[in-house]
Amino acid sequence: MTQQIELSGVNKYYGAYHALRDIDLSIRKGAFVALVGPSGCGKSTLLRSLAGLESISSGDLIIAGEKMNGVPPRKRDLAMVFQSYALYPHMTVEQNLTYSLRIRGVKKAEAKKAADEVAATTGLSILLHRYPRELSGGQRQRVAMSRAIIRNPKAFLFDEPLSNLDAALRVHMRKEIRMLHDRLGATSVYVTHDQVEAMTMADHVVVMRSGLIEQQGAPLDLYDRPVNRFVAGFIGSPAMNFVPAKVGADGETLVVDLGGPQTIRMARPLQPGLNVIVGLRPEHLLPAEAGRALLHLPVASVENTGAATHVTTATTPELTLVLNGRIPLSPADSVPITFDAAHLHLFDAKTEMRLVPA
Amino acid sequence: MRKIISSLTDGRGFDIGLVALPLGFLFLMSGLPLLYNVLMSFQEVDMFSLGSFVRPFVGFSNYVALFSEPETWPIFANTAIFVTASIAGQFALGFGLALFFWVNFPGASWLRGLFLVSWVMPGLVVGAVWNWMLSGDFGVINFLLRESGIISGNIFWRSDPSYALWAVILANIWLGTSFNMILLSVGLSSIPDDLFEAAELDGANVWQRFYTITLPMMRSSIGAIVSLGLIFTLQQFDLFAAITSGGPNNASNVAQYWAWDLSFRQYDFARGATISVIMIVFVMFASVVYVRSTKQEVRG
Ligand SMILES: Nc1ncnc2c1ncn2[C@@H]1O[C@H](COP(=O)(O)OP(=O)(O)OP(=O)(O)O)[C@@H](O)[C@H]1O
Ligand SMILES: [Mg+2]
Numbered sequence: 153m154t155q156q157i158e159l160s161g162v163n164k165y166y167g168a169y170h171a172l173r174d175i176d177l178s179i180r181k182g183a184f185v186a187l188v189g190p191s192g193c194g195k196s197t198l199l200r201s202l203a204g205l206e207s208i209s210s211g212d213l214i215i216a217g218e219k220m221n222g223v224p225p226r227k228r229d230l231a232m233v234f235q236s237y238a239l240y241p242h243m244t245v246e247q248n249l250t251y252s253l254r255i256r257g258v259k260k261a262e263a264k265k266a267a268d269e270v271a272a273t274t275g276l277s278i279l280l281h282r283y284p285r286e287l288s289g290g291q292r293q294r295v296a297m298s299r300a301i302i303r304n305p306k307a308f309l310f311d312e313p314l315s316n317l318d319a320a321l322r323v324h325m326r327k328e329i330r331m332l333h334d335r336l337g338a339t340s341v342y343v344t345h346d347q348v349e350a351m352t353m354a355d356h357v358v359v360m361r362s363g364l365i366e367q368q369g370a371p372l373d374l375y376d377r378p379v380n381r382f383v384a385g386f387i388g389s390p391a392m393n394f395v396p397a398k399v400g401a402d403g404e405t406l407v408v409d410l411g412g413p414q415t416i417r418m419a420r421p422l423q424p425g426l427n428v429i430v431g432l433r434p435e436h437l438l439p440a441e442a443g444r445a446l447l448h449l450p451v452a453s454v455e456n457t458g459a460a461t462h463v464t465t466a467t468t469p470e471l472t473l474v475l476n477g478r479i480p481l482s483p484a485d486s487v488p489i490t491f492d493a494a495h496l497h498l499f500d501a502k503t504e505m506r507l508v509p510a
Numbered sequence: 511m512r513k514i515i516s517s518l519t520d521g522r523g524f525d526i527g528l529v530a531l532p533l534g535f536l537f538l539m540s541g542l543p544l545l546y547n548v549l550m551s552f553q554e555v556d557m558f559s560l561g562s563f564v565r566p567f568v569g570f571s572n573y574v575a576l577f578s579e580p581e582t583w584p585i586f587a588n589t590a591i592f593v594t595a596s597i598a599g600q601f602a603l604g605f606g607l608a609l610f611f612w613v614n615f616p617g618a619s620w621l622r623g624l625f626l627v628s629w630v631m632p633g634l635v636v637g638a639v640w641n642w643m644l645s646g647d648f649g650v651i652n653f654l655l656r657e658s659g660i661i662s663g664n665i666f667w668r669s670d671p672s673y674a675l676w677a678v679i680l681a682n683i684w685l686g687t688s689f690n691m692i693l694l695s696v697g698l699s700s701i702p703d704d705l706f707e708a709a710e711l712d713g714a715n716v717w718q719r720f721y722t723i724t725l726p727m728m729r730s731s732i733g734a735i736v737s738l739g740l741i742f743t744l745q746q747f748d749l750f751a752a753i754t755s756g757g758p759n760n761a762s763n764v765a766q767y768w769a770w771d772l773s774f775r776q777y778d779f780a781r782g783a784t785i786s787v788i789m790i791v792f793v794m795f796a797s798v799v800y801v802r803s804t805k806q807e808v809r810g
Contacts, residue, residue: 203707203711204710205707205710205711224710225707225710225711226710226711226712226713226714226715228711230711231711231712232707232708232711234704234707234708236702236704238702238704238705238707238708240705240708240709240722240723241705241727242726242727242729251709251712251714251722252712252713255709255712255713255714255718255722256713299708299712303712
């Protein structure tokens with residue numbers, strides 16, 4: 153498989169600040185890659201380094217087989233969609249779209265034809281003669297996308313392109329961007345701080361923290377096998393519950409500390425006496441029938457969304473449960489809970505790394 | 511009465527008051543003198559009728575007489591040269607400096623602030639300093655030109671008719687450059703960075719970015735600074751008073767200095783007023799351009 157973008161050992165410093173640490177990342181042609189992580193983790197920095205808007209301090213950046221380290225942005229043939237859209241305010245939509253073509257000296261009639269074609273696919277045909285200030289947020293977003301599409305670049309770079317839209321439009325544009333990507337056979341790198349966006353859009357998710365890639369892989373792999381506590385907590389919504397625990401003397405049970413000790417069985421044995429952190433996804437905690445409960449959890453508060461019942465427990469640390477359907481519960485009740493031992497995530501209490509046998 | 515007072519505190523009365531106060535001030539301090547000036551240009555004024563408003567009305571004869579004077583056209587030509595060259599010089603240097611400081615090297619904003627010093631200096635002081643620098647025998651400008659081999663003999667900047675006007679222009683460019691730079695700097699920094707980044711990714715090189723992004727985005731700033739420049743250079747009086755006094759033999763005389771000279775030194779108030787009225791037309795034109803260009807800000 154051909155790699156469209158390859159980063160190896162990339163580091164980036166802002167003065168003394170180490171913004172990107174030993175980034176290794178291969179993006180194959182046609183892939184949709186999402187970069188996620190908390191604010192300030194270096195997502196934008198990484199994307200801008202790809203674009204050439206920031207220079208990397210060390211390491212190699214290869215785009216379509218060519219080393220691009222010192223190459224200026226205009227020679228990289230990448231298109232970027234900015235969070236602010238960065239539309240040229242003094243140009244009409246059509247002029248915005250054809251800007252890159254005109255710069256390259258494409259003939260006027262030809263550029264106009266290209267703009268008409270792209271506008272037709274993105275639903276901008278009737279807006280071609282408007283100025284950006286005369287467009288709604290969603291329309292501006294489309295112009296920004298179209299301006300990238302018209303160039304047919306080696307890769308599309310998106311920096312939180314949907315964060316200025318309302319929730320409904322965001323969900324809609326998510327699908328639309330992914331469909332455009334597939335139809336164009338494009339290669340896309342998509343920065344977002346919204347893990348749901350990353351999980352639903354991308355083939356390959358890269359989770360970053362403090363300039364470091366914590367884990368990368370297929371969305372469901374990250375969900376099923378997070379390599380450490382950070383990724384486990386970052387992927388999935390609502391977030392995973394974490395409970396401190398100690399492996400029992402037999403190596404087969406866990407004594408979890410939820411204000412008071414409770415014992416549960418593990419799927420596979422571990423070294424006795426090891427301090428661990430147990431990760432339990434809210435959606436994996438199920439109401440138990442009488443007598444089959446693995447945990448008894450006192451209820452602190454209940455929120456009903458209609459389709460599901462969200463329960464917060466009165467334990468320390470507090471747990472979040474998402475129970476299907478409408479379950480009549482009130483604070484001070486105790487809810488019996490069961491789960492599949494295979495859904496337990498175990499992390500070393502000290503290193504916070506995943507314990508492999510779990 | 512109550513109604514008027516209450517509308518003053520929470521209604522249209524307050525708005526009207528806010529507008530009326532400066533308008534009244536403007537009318538009193540600028541409007542009336544201006545009208546009086548226009549009136550005078552249609553009257554016969556001499557030393558004895560100076561004190562009264564009612565003077566013989568002479569129609570356009572002041573204007574006709576003015577344009578039959580042999581020095582009128584040369585002086586207006588000087589004014590045009592002075593204005594054009596000053597604005598061009600101030601703008602080119604100011605824009606260059608604004609672009610230079612835009613790079614934001616360490617200490618850029620500090621250094622840019624220092625440039626403003628030239629603008630807060632009184633014109634008479636600037637004139638005095640330039641007098642020394644332009645001086646024929648020991649001036650530093652002649653020294654530099656001579657040492658670098660550009661000229662062989664000294665130029666007598668202030669007394670040579672072919673250089674006198676340019677001596678004032680030189681000083682005026684120095685005086686106005688920093689103002690141009692500051693205003694253009696503000697214009698530059700109000701262009702969002704990501705426009706340049708987008709253009710860069712779209713394949714535009716430095717020059718293309720300058721012509722397709724910077725210049726069009728600066729249109730309103732440029733319109734404003736050029737029209738303000740026109741107004742300021744038409745007002746420039748101190749430098750003429752300090753450097754050449756319009757001489758030698760009107761070689762560096764311009765309309766604004768001439769109007770003052772006629773009115774207050776030769777007491778030909780009608781002629782002075784006539785010249786001022788002609789200048790008012792140009793200033794009004796500049797004001798319209800200024801107002802239009804500050805209104806037409808294109809911001810996304
Ligand atoms: N020009 C700069 N000079 C110094 N530090 C910078 C610069 N740009 C970014 N940084 C730092 O680098 C780190 C990563 O910034 P970056 O913009 O890549 O974060 P991000 O992951 O995109 O965050 P967000 O989700 O908030 O956009 C931050 O700590 C930021 O303070
Ligand atoms: Mg960012």
